[in-house]
Structure formats: C-alpha cells, structure tokens
Amino acid sequence: MEAILQKIMGVAIIIFMVGNLLEIGLRLKVSEALAAFRNLRFVILSFLWCFVSGPALAILLTKIIPLNEAYALGLVILGMSPCSPAIPVMMKKSGGSLSYMSAFMLIAYAGTVVLMPFMVPWLVKGFSADPWNIAKPLLFFITIPLIVGAVIRGVTASIADKSAPVVNKITGLNTILLVAILLCVYRADIFSAIGTYAIGTQLLFYALMGVGAYLSGFGLSYDQKAPMTLGTCTRNVGPAFAIVSVAGVPQGAITMCILAAFLGAILSGFAAAAILKRYCAHTTSAATPDKMTIDGPKNTSSISGAVNTNPQ
16 A cells, blocks of 8 residues: 555655646746846845755754754755745735746746756765756756746746646645645654654754845845745755655655655745734835735735736
8 A cells, every 4th residue: 555655646746846836837927037137136145045055054954953864864955945836825925026036936946956966966975866867857847847837928828827727726636635645654754753853953944044034135125035035944845855766865864855845845934924024024115116016914816816916
C-alpha cells in the first residue's frame, strides 16, 4: 500500500509544481512586472534576500543551533527556494503593489532555476547530483509551465482568465490529496521532528527573513516592501522537493521539506500578512495609477480577482 502511495505522491508533487506555476503564468501581467523592474533598489534587495541572505542565514542557523545533520541539510535547501506560489492570496491580506508582487515572483523563480543547480552542489556537502540533473526538474516543472501560462495570457487574455480558475481548482484538489498522502506516508517522521530543533529553527528562519527584508527596505514604500517581505519569508517547496528527489538525501532533509509545506509555504506567509496589515500598512494611503495595490480588508475576491485587479 505504501509503495502505491509513494507513486501517487510522485505524480501529485509534479501536478503541484506544474499547476501552481501554470496558474501564476496565466495570471501574470508581464508589463506590470517589467515596470517594477525599473526600481533598481527593489530588484537588488529582492535578489540579495532570495539568493544571498536566505542561504547564508540557513547555513548560519545550522552552525548556531544543534540541528540534526539531515535536518540541517533540508534547511539549507529550503534557504535557496524563496517565494510561496500562494503569495497572491497573502497579498490580499496585507495589501501591496501587484506589479511589484509580479516582479518579485519573476526574480525568485528565474533565480531559482538559474542559480539553484550550481548553489546546491556548492553549499551542500556530499550532494551527489550534478547541476544538470538538478536543473532538469526545475526547467520542466517551473520554467516551462510559467512560460506557457504567460504566453497564453499574452496571446489571448480571455482564454487565460477562463483557464486560470480551472487550473486553480485542479491544483487545489491535488494539493489536498498531496497533503493527505504526505501525512500518511511520513507521519512517523513528522511526529519525530516534534521536540527537536527542526520546527523551531524553521520558524526562526522565516521570522528573521521577513523582519530583515522589511527593515532593509528603507527608501521603498509599504506597497513595495510588502511583496518583498512576503516572498522572502515564505518558501516554494516545489523546487526543494525536486532537489531531494534527484539525489539520495537523508530522510530528515525530506521531513524538513514536508514541514515547510505547512510552515514555510502557508503559515509564515499568512502570519506575516496579518502582521504587516495591522502594524505596518499605511492606513490612509490610496492606490494611484503607478502604485497599484490590493486593499486587504475590503477585497473579498478570489485569487483571480486579486491578480487581475486594474489600477484605479
């Protein structure tokens, strides 16, 4: 029975990665993202927090906190996987610029595909896979779906708008199935992490990343700092699962990725969104044509509505 669940889980992980990135591509407004790229401070800070500070902090925590070696390996891999695909939903809660959200996602996902194949063998001791073996699942399950979705949107926005909710529902149902299988197959490993430093270290990592990203954003408006903070303090567990699947890694590293599916992809982001909205948002600011925002409390639309909201 477990062997069958393992096979179903493998397929579900692929659907999870492809579905999420395809949906993002279908909703992505490239022109808005390109406009945000003109803000070099935002671009540089986003890149540094994603691919310099993230891995560096993960490694630092493994040196300070007496983590099991396998858990430490998983944390380092997660440190190179920024930005949960659920960030559009989180942005509804926190408020922020749609264009800067799109720009951050492009930085995070493009950087993951380009840099991760080289960073993992360099930073992870004893990792057996070569860069190309690491790059293949990232290209097929992240880059291609994202590009396909963006191309469809560029060619015919109406089809993209109709397709995105369908992809969202399929991916959502698949995610529920994946979570159930993960809990079933790895329940013993998940419970064994309770009482260790694994969960606490992950939560500390996400908290430090979010606080650091927000405080370092001096010169940026709240609408620009919010997507950078949310993207930085969350994890895209798809690439992490792809990495652990191409090389023989200890079970503890896989457990850390499973924990991140709950802690880093969901919990940390929604907690950060609530804190941002309550303590950091400008209560009197209004959206302007060059500062498109999502108003968290007043916006009750779906993800589709959030990503496709037109500037006032």
